Amino acid sequence: MSQISSEYVIPEGVHNPNSQDNVESLIAASSEITDDNVVFESYNKELNIASARLEMGGRAIFGSQPEQITDPIITRIYYITGRIHDARKEYLRAA
Amino acid sequence: MTDNRGFIKAVSKRLFGVNFSSKRIILTEQQLKAKESEIGAKIFGPIKPNERREFFNDNEKSWFFHQEITEKGKVISSMTLHYEVQPIGILRISSDPTVKNEFINGQELKNFVQATEMYHERVMNQLYKR
Numbered sequence: 001m002s003q004i005s006s007e008y009v010i011p012e013g014v015h016n017p018n019s020q021d022n023v024e025s026l027i028a029a030s031s032e033i034t035d036d037n038v039v040f041e042s043y044n045k046e047l048n049i050a051s052a053r054l055e056m057g058g059r060a061i062f063g064s065q066p067e068q069i070t071d072p073i074i075t076r077i078y079y080i081t082g083r084i085h086d087a088r089k090e091y092l093r094a095a
Numbered sequence: 096m097t098d099n100r101g102f103i104k105a106v107s108k109r110l111f112g113v114n115f116s117s118k119r120i121i122l123t124e125q126q127l128k129a130k131e132s133e134i135g136a137k138i139f140g141p142i143k144p145n146e147r148r149e150f151f152n153d154n155e156k157s158w159f160f161h162q163e164i165t166e167k168g169k170v171i172s173s174m175t176l177h178y179e180v181q182p183i184g185i186l187r188i189s190s191d192p193t194v195k196n197e198f199i200n201g202q203e204l205k206n207f208v209q210a211t212e213m214y215h216e217r218v219m220n221q222l223y224k225r
Contacts, residue, residue, distance in 0.1 A: 073208055077180050080215040081155045087223040088127055095121040 122163060128153065131218050138213045148212065156180045158211065 122130065128151050135150035142148050149161040160179040163170050184198035185207060187196040201205060219225040 071182075071184075073180060073204070074180065074184070077208065077211055078155070078186070081152055081180065082213060084131075084218060085155060086154050087219060087225065088124060091122070091127065091223060092124060094209050 127222070130222055132215070134217050134221055135210075135214045138210055138217070150214065152211075152214065158207075 117215060128191070132149045132151035135152075136148040138150060138220065143164075145165045146164070147161075147163040151161065152158050156179055158180070160176040161174070163173040164172065173190070177187040177188040179188060183205060184200075186196065187199050187203075188196045190209075
């Protein structure tokens with residue numbers, strides 16, 4: 001999708017194959033392994049997974065990371081849905 | 096001595112088809128959503144006699160808008176829009192294959208936000224009495 005770009009901040013704890021740290025650690029790891037292809041195959045696989053996730057609208061990566069929200073509109077909508085859910089739960093609990 | 100409860104029961108049942116002296120009706124979660132949807136549908140103006148409209152919040156990430164137009168008892172057009180709330184935006188998924196699934200912006204985003212605000216206010220006041 002056109003809205004998905006590489007500008008997204010990947011939440012903490014989610015492996016980002018594009019980060020410099022990961023690239024450096026992979027290069028470091030590759031020097032310890034005699035068969036470089038093993039490392040690069042694995043790296044390419046990670047890249048493919050990341051790109052597939054982005055194609056899915058970022059849902060796989062971002063779907064359950066509400067703590068990462070910074071947009072006030074989205075925050076407001078989460079607040080509204082949260083209030084509605086609380087009201088429903090309270091009604092059902094009291095019933 | 097007159098049995099008032101019996102009298103109320105008989106009159107309410109005759110007038111409204113409901114027995115007011117009995118226990119209040121407890122709604123299930125699905126029924127609550129249906130009630131919310133009735134309220135939500137009115138946010139978008141009067142509903143025509145040949146129109147069915149739904150607008151409701153299904154879960155913490157999903158809002159649905161549905162519209163059906165019937166003619167001579169047959170549905171001649173229908174459209175369902177699923178608005179998925181994601182941390183990066185509101186993804187609109189349409190039942191119409193000619194409508195692109197995309198993150199909404201501009202006026203559509205403003206309208207969606209306004210609709211959710213109105214839904215929140217009305218549902219809280221009219222259904223949950225808050």
